[in-house]
Amino acid sequence: MSAPATQDVTVLDLPFFDVRVSDATLGSEVARLFEQNHSLPGIIVMEQNRFRGLVSRSQFFQRLGRLFGIEVYSSRPITAFLDSLPSPPLQMPAETTVQNAAILCLARPVEYVYDPFVVNIEDEPPRLIDFLALILKQTELLTAAQIEAHAQRAAAVSASNAKSDFLANMSHELRTPLTAIIGYGEILVEDVKASQLDESIPRLEAIIKSGVHLLEMINGLLDLAKIEARRMDLFLTTFSLPDLLLEVSQVTKPLIDKNGNEFTLSADSTLTEMHSDEAKLRQSLLNLLSNAAKFTNQGRVSLEVRRETDNAGDWALFLVSDTGIGMSETQMTRLFESFYQADSSISRRYGGTGLGLSLSKQFCEMLGGKLTVQSVVNQGTTFNLKVPIRSKERAGHD
Ligand SMILES: Nc1ncnc2c1ncn2[C@@H]1O[C@H](COP(=O)(O)OP(=O)(O)O)[C@@H](O)[C@H]1O
Ligand SMILES: [Mg+2]
Structure with missing residues (x-):
């Protein structure tokens, strides 16, 4: 029609x-x-x-x-x-x-x-x-084109809303069976260990690993889709920064130990409370720290937190440094793109989905801050995550 x-x-x-x-x-x-x-x-x-x-x-x-x-x-x-x-x-x-x-x-x-x-x-x-007949027809065509454009815009908006709704509902559908696969896999590993069917353990562990990988990927994709659909909200609360730092250090400890790395944490003692989105900050720090741990062997990983004040306000700087494999200039230019991993052997060797940094950067920007990187191949990498100590509700966010 x-x-x-x-x-x-x-x-x-x-x-x-x-x-x-x-x-x-x-x-x-x-x-x-x-x-x-x-x-x-x-x-x-x-x-x-x-x-x-x-x-x-x-x-x-x-x-x-x-x-x-x-x-x-x-x-x-x-x-x-x-x-x-x-x-x-x-x-x-x-x-x-x-x-x-x-x-x-x-x-x-x-x-x-x-x-x-x-x-x-x-x-x-x-x-x-007749000139008049021509002008009438032209007006009619323009009006029809305008109506069509309006209809198309309305259809696009409703399709995009449908997509967001679908994603929101799908997240549950996708996570539930995966969580079950992982959970039963873990139980089975214990069962098999008890009955000493050792050959089955690597296979079961492979099932769990694939499940975890898929779950991470789905979580990341859903977060990105939410950001894209502008449905990602900020939940600003006031929380204790030392508690958060302790928690992320504890969570990443096994990863850091796994590659024989040393870990140091230092933080400005005047930084006690932050008003921010704790979950998003935690997720970003965990990603930066797990990257540092993943891409460093027998080296050092550190998290340093500084306070900085400028005309724009008070900032918390989280410096995540490592002495690992580092990155070239070209690798760094694409680093924050979704799905980017320095090369195709990375996911085989180190795992990961290539979504972590893209998400961390977007979270950081939602909080009113920015995420930057410095790196030298074979020497190490430092990520600098800078966010306001007190984030504001975003104006005009829909
Ligand atoms: N600390 C680091 N040292 C070296 N390379 C890194 C570091 N952090 C990130 N990278 C590179 O950036 C890519 C993207 O990182 P990220 O988005 O967190 O995805 P993932 O960790 O899932 O691979 C990594 O695959 C790696 O190539
Ligand atoms: Mg990562």
Whole structure:
């Protein structure tokens, strides 16, 4: 039911007038034809089978109205009138679009703008079309195009809402079976250990690992989808920073130990309370620390928290440093993109989904801060996560 596109409608779709006279017709007869039909905007003059000219109603009566006009034009063939015109009429080929025809018509000198025009069609007599009919059609097309655009926009908005709703509902559907797979896998590992069916353990552990990986990926994707749909809300609360730091250090400890790394934590002692989104800050710090632990072997990982004050306010700086594999300039430029991992061997060797940094950066920006990185290949990496000590509710967030 969609309207034809504006550019598909041509002048052949317009109503036309079929009044033609021969070049021998007298001016008085032409005047009579105009008087008989008050809506007739013009008359085409043919010479045998060829187009000879166009008599526009308004031009014709203007001339008749001049001094001696009636005397000059009434009793002579209409060609006398045609020959007195300063310029030929506007003619156009049949495939001209309504839109282009309107442009051509409106480009005429102002005294001819309202004149009818002629459409030439192969093997058919030329058609005479009223300027008003053209403009009405053009307006109709523009209105239809506008309505169509409105409808499309409304459809897009509703599709996008449907997508967000779907994602919100799907998250539960996806997580539940995965959590079950992982949970039963863990139970089975214990059972198998007890009955000493050792060969089965690696297989079961592979099931758990795949499940955990999928769950992380789904969680990350759902978070990104939420951010994209602008459904990710901030939950600002006032909480103890030392408690949060202790918690993230404890959670990452096994990961840090696994690669034989040393961990140090230092924090400005004046930083006691923060007003921020604790869960998002925790998730970002855990990702930075787990990356540092993952990409460093027999080295050092540190978390340092500093306070900084500038014109824009009070900031908490979280510096997560490691002495690991580091990154090249090119790797760093793409680092914060979703799904980016430095190279395809990374996920095989180190695991991960490539969503962590993209999310951390967006969380940090939602809090009014920023996440930056410095790194040297084979020397190490420092991520600098800077957020306001007191984040504000976002204005204009929908
Ligand atoms: N501390 C780091 N040292 C070296 N490379 C890193 C470090 N942190 C991140 N990277 C690189 O950035 C990529 C993206 O990190 P991230 O978004 O957290 O995804 P993931 O940890 O799932 O791979 C990593 O795969 C790795 O190539
Ligand atoms: Mg990561």
